Amino acid sequence: MNCGSEKVIYMDNNATTRVAPEVVDAMMPFLTDCYGNPSSMHTFGGMVGRAIEQARAQVAELLGADPEEIVFTSCGTESDSTAILSALQTYPENRHVMTTRVEHPAVKNLCESLTQLTGHKHRTTRLMVDEDGLLDMESYKQALSDDTAIISIMWANNETGVIFPVEEMAAMASERGILFHTDAVQAVGKIPINMRKNTIDFLSLSGHKLHAPKGVGVLYVRKGTPFVPFLNGGHQERGRRGGTENVASIIGLGRACELAAQSLQDENTRVKALRDKLEKELLATIPKSMLNGHPEKRLPNTSNISFEFVEGEAILLHMNQYNICASSGSACTSGSLEPSHVMRAMGVPFTAAHGSIRFSLSIYNTEEEVDLVLDKMPAIIANLRELSPFWEETE
Amino acid sequence: MWEYTDKVQQHFMNPQNVGELEKPSGTGDVGSLSCGDALKLTIEVDDNGIITDAKFKTFGCASAIASSSVLTEIIKGMSIEEASKLTNEDIAEALGGLPKEKMHCSVMGREALEAAIADFKGVILPMAEGEVVCECFGVTDLEIIRAIKESDLRSVEEITNFTKAGGGCGKCEDRLREILQQTVEGIAAEKTKPHKDQRMTTLQKIKKIEQVLEREIKPTLKKDGGDIELVDVDGDFVTVSLRGACSGCQSSRTTLKEYVEKKLREQVVDTLIVEEEK
Structure with missing residues (x-):
């Protein structure tokens, strides 16, 4: 199938990323010749088992973790569910859960349906964010309670890229003996992470956000953390996750983690510079545009900009004409009728929330691509504003 | 990604009759920024009651813009009487159909037209007088009942797709279910009456x-x-x-x-x- 990938200007890397060619190379043998089952007794299968252990070591290396702390799963959502439900089963008497208002649906919707899942009524604290998308540490401290079963706070927000001080928060939790989970799906590979230097108990990551394929994720489980599996079955993953391994993708994820460690600097210098150029010039050339999210405490690749008085889906479709891929927090793109919960939690005014566009870059983006986007965007916004009944009123 | 017809894409990429008439005979202003879509329709009506010109300004997604654009094309040359009979289904049909979640865009077109006609006639629309059911989007029970009847809606989800009611906090879902049930029962009761007038085209x-x-x-x-x-x-x-x-x-x-x-x-x-x- 020709999907036109060669012409695409892909700035939607927080949605998913291109599988690195090196990752594809690493995976190929496991999709062809090396089809053995890693649990088999014969050498043919055993070799595959050893390859998985190598991948585990590669993931552990990127996270500053021990290989036995790495559990392969099918996706970030499975990792999130596993961590949170494990904690609730470990401490069935603890009926308090803490999270934020800006979590990814994988955590947000899970926390909203805990009663159905566990049969118990839980108190859920959903921490507010300020207009920059930052959490208030005071309210966090105050919400910690003796019956808190689990705290789940994302490392970096997928829509704005805003980074939360999860290590600091985990330290406070661990002083009180409370389990701490972080959805680090957007953070891993973009900012340095060293699990040896913090007290986070569970961390979720997803392969396809860091140039590995879709359908593979990881749950980091700190050594000594009580754990109840989500998928029960065979002895795979040392009994922590039943089900025959998604071998090729696991191998791919291992290689992707190795590559991510190598490109971390590039991500934080060159990619960041591209992002900054894009952002600075869009804000300068397009009137009534504003940045969503704290300007510094942010991932190096993400820029979320609101263009007031126009609607996000309409902007995206115009960008689509030039093969520019990005995302929006507008109501019409979410399939619901309200703008994104992140924009609402930050109190972004309606004039701007519906017109928010997220650009998320990767190491594969070039300056030429940024220039092309900068060339096209002002006219797209101006044309849509011509149509908008609210625009002239502000002129 | 929405599956838009070619017609929707044409009207979105090259919208017709954009702008605002300087001295309109009637103006219809519906929706709001907070709702995520809004449409201002201005029409010019001649002495014979024919709509001679129409222009629009729309804030909203592709299907909202396309619905507005096609609406202006449809109504130009129509008499006020004909235009009053235009339904949201007519607008959607002129676009070769809309995704079901986007039907409310065609409803917005019909509402703006009605408002413009009411403004031209100098009357007040009865719709606004209903009781507000959905507070998030300011939808009244009269609007909901009308949509159920006109578009033959059969679920709360369909009501949301057509009117947006229930698409926000969702607190009004029970009330929507109640209105749906009552309206459907009402329609059924009417149907059992013998139809005298069966002159359908x-x-x-x-x-x-x-x-x-x-x-x-x-x-x-x-x-x-x-x-x-x-x-x-x-x-x-x-x-x-x-x-x-x-x-x-x-x-x-x-x-x-x-x-x-x-x-x-x-x-x-x-x-x-x-x-x-x-």
Whole structure:
């Protein structure tokens, strides 16, 4: 199938990323010749088992973790569910859960349906964010309670890229003996992470956000953390996750983690510079545009900009004409009728929330691509504003 | 990614009649920034009651812009009387259809037109006088009841798709279910009354037949592995072709007469005769 990938200007890397060619190379043998089952007794299968252990070591290396702390799963959502439900089963008497208002649906919707899942009524604290998308540490401290079963706070927000001080928060939790989970799906590979230097108990990551394929994720489980599996079955993953391994993708994820460690600097210098150029010039050339999210405490690749008085889906479709891929927090793109919960939690005014566009870059983006986007965007916004009944009123 | 028809894309990329008439005979201003879509329609009406010009300004997604643009094209040259009869389905149809979640965009078009006509006539729309059911989007019970009747809505989800009611916090869902039930019961009661006036145009008849086939007859036949297609409608003669397990089935004649014909007579016109394609 020709999907036109060669012409695409892909700035939607927080949605998913291109599988690195090196990752594809690493995976190929496991999709062809090396089809053995890693649990088999014969050498043919055993070799595959050893390859998985190598991948585990590669993931552990990127996270500053021990290989036995790495559990392969099918996706970030499975990792999130596993961590949170494990904690609730470990401490069935603890009926308090803490999270934020800006979590990814994988955590947000899970926390909203805990009663159905566990049969118990839980108190859920959903921490507010300020207009920059930052959490208030005071309210966090105050919400910690003796019956808190689990705290789940994302490392970096997928829509704005805003980074939360999860290590600091985990330290406070661990002083009180409370389990701490972080959805680090957007953070891993973009900012340095060293699990040896913090007290986070569970961390979720997803392969396809860091140039590995879709359908593979990881749950980091700190050594000594009580754990109840989500998928029960065979002895795979040392009994922590039943089900025959998604071998090729696991191998791919291992290689992707190795590559991510190598490109971390590039991500934080060159990619960041591209992002900054894009952002600075869009804000300068397009009137009534504003940045969503704290300007510094942010991932190096993400820029979320609101263009007031126009609607996000309409902007995206115009960008689509030039093969520019990005995302929006507008109501019409979410399939619901309200703008994104992140924009609402930050109190972004309606004039701007519906017109928010997220650009998320990767190491594969070039300056030429940024220039092309900068060339096209002002006219797209101006044309849509011509149509908008609210625009002239502000002129 | 929404599946938009070529027509929607054309009207979105090259919207027609954009702007605002300087001295409009009527103005319709509906929606708001907070709702995520808004439309300002201005119309010019001549002494004979014909809409001679129409312009729009829209804040919203592609289907909102396309609905507004096609609306201005449709109504130009229409008499006020004709334009008053325009439904949201007409707007959606002119665009070759809209994704079901986007039907509210066509409803917005119809609302703006009604508001513009009311403004022209100097009357106040009754819709605004209803009781607000959905606080998030300011939708009244009268608007909801009307949408249920006009578009034959059968679930809360459909109500949300057409009117946006219930699409925000969702607190009004129970009330929507209640309104739906009452309205549907009301429609059913009306239907059992003998229809005196059955003068449907052929087009209306075909549409109605297709609707009954899609909504009721097809799903039932499919349960038994069968299917049905409408081939032709000529006066009261409806030609269909039975597919799948139904074709060649011994009891297909019974199915046709006892089930399909009966259903269509009940719900469309009671003189219809259903025959299988030879």
